[in-house]
Amino acid sequence: MNLRFIDWIWHVRGSVPLAPGQSSNDVFRKIDPLFRERGTRHETSNDTLTFTKKDQAAQDKMSVFDSGILWVENRIAGSVMRYHLVSRALLFCFLAPLLFIGFAQLTIALYKPDKPAAEATAAKAKKTLAKDMAMPLNPIDKFLGAPEPDKPKDGKDKPAAGRNRKPSPTAAYVFASLFAILYVVGRILEDVLVKRLFMRTLAGAPVVTASDLHRPYQGTV
């Protein structure tokens, strides 16, 4: 199968128009500070810049990408810098919903409703505890106006509170949906952000690296 049909999931491609008369050397010199981040290796040869990143800093402007190629194309209409970037984070986010749907299926399989023995045990436990719930409120709480606890019925129809509830697949479905939304947001956002970063850097804006963000040290040590 040709991966090009699906690799847009984690590959970001684009181009940035260049000012007339800029050579590839000029372009790569301008964007060079972007690749002076921790964990980043880059090299330039034959009008092409290739880079790889490992354990990139969280505030690295290109932290979402793990490798990529940038090159300059000279056309009649004008020169452009093209790029092809690869992001494992985007792929991970794309696949995460499948993982959480898997967790939902596992929950359904493990907590089938036809477990009479477990239900009987739970009902027995609740019955024992229901007796204790009949305790009256402390006089201080009565004075302050806290509501009286519900009178226990027979312990059968009382819903279990907190962590003693059975795990439900709902949480897994919620996270699957959340990652699907995050993927769409990330795929669009990171595409836009990296294009804007290249355009601004090529226009001469100063590059703020991850280490530049740290407050100048003023403390006692």
Add this chain to the structure above:
Amino acid sequence: MDGIRVGNRVIGTQGPVTVGWENIPKVQGGPVKQFIFTWFQPAALFGLLAFYYYAPNSIAKASTAIGIGIGFKVLLLGLEWVNPRYASWRLTWKELVTDLFYVGLGYTILRIVDDHVGSDVAIKAIQHHFDMDKFKWFLGLPLLLQAFLISFIFDFGQYWMHRGMHNWYPLWLPHSVHHYITQLNINKGAVGNPVELFLIGLGIGGFFDFLPRAALLAGALGMTISIYQHINVRFNSPRWWRFLFNTTEHHSLHHSQDYEATRSNYSNSYIFIDRMFGTCIDGEAELLGLENGRRMSIREQMTYPFTEGWKTLRERFGRQTAVPAE
């Protein structure tokens, strides 16, 4: 770096830290902003306590608490945006996805594991075989005292579990992954190797399910105090607050790149437990993490305790290579 002496220890020889409240920056901005970021924490604590104390039984239940918990986290994410402590801790898309992945594990697969082999199993066994009449005296206590005792007992256990993780290599291995985080954000508390998340999830919460209102109040205490450990918001926490409770300042010091500073501020909510045992240091740090702030990938976070443990075992017990005599 020379470091600064705090009691018997010298803090900050390996990484920059700020020690002492007087050296910590204050909230910048107008009087409204100053007011909000000074009183937000106490207002949220007392507001939520009052809500759970007075809410009718039909509202004071676990599902409400889950909803409020999620809403509160979203609000705090907004505060991170409005008033960040450090620009170098800004939440990015990648950081958000990573953090939420671990939050998701906690709500799904770890919940199942805990239900089968974790503290929930032990608690159920105790509840079935223990004479609950012996706990009647506890039920007669005022609700807020019940809630405080539940959260204090839990935090006391967490303190020793956490301190154990920093002092015993087999426990440090899974916990070390959490110390590779390089910035604090609201969901960073969930980031770590699943083995550690399982260990730290061991608790007594399920034991108090028969006290629904006290359990909710205890949950509210935890939510409105310990949640600020991992947050990128600058607060002017009142003096009494930072004396009693763990803050971002305390916890950032615990996550700093200075080894000696990491061996402090172990508690979850009640920093006075650290004060009791001499492990509290008041201060903060911006540069966080291990190996000079190397950010670990999710893949490495999953395998690190095992690969590192195997490496250590081989070093200690592996066959010695014969060194040829000269």
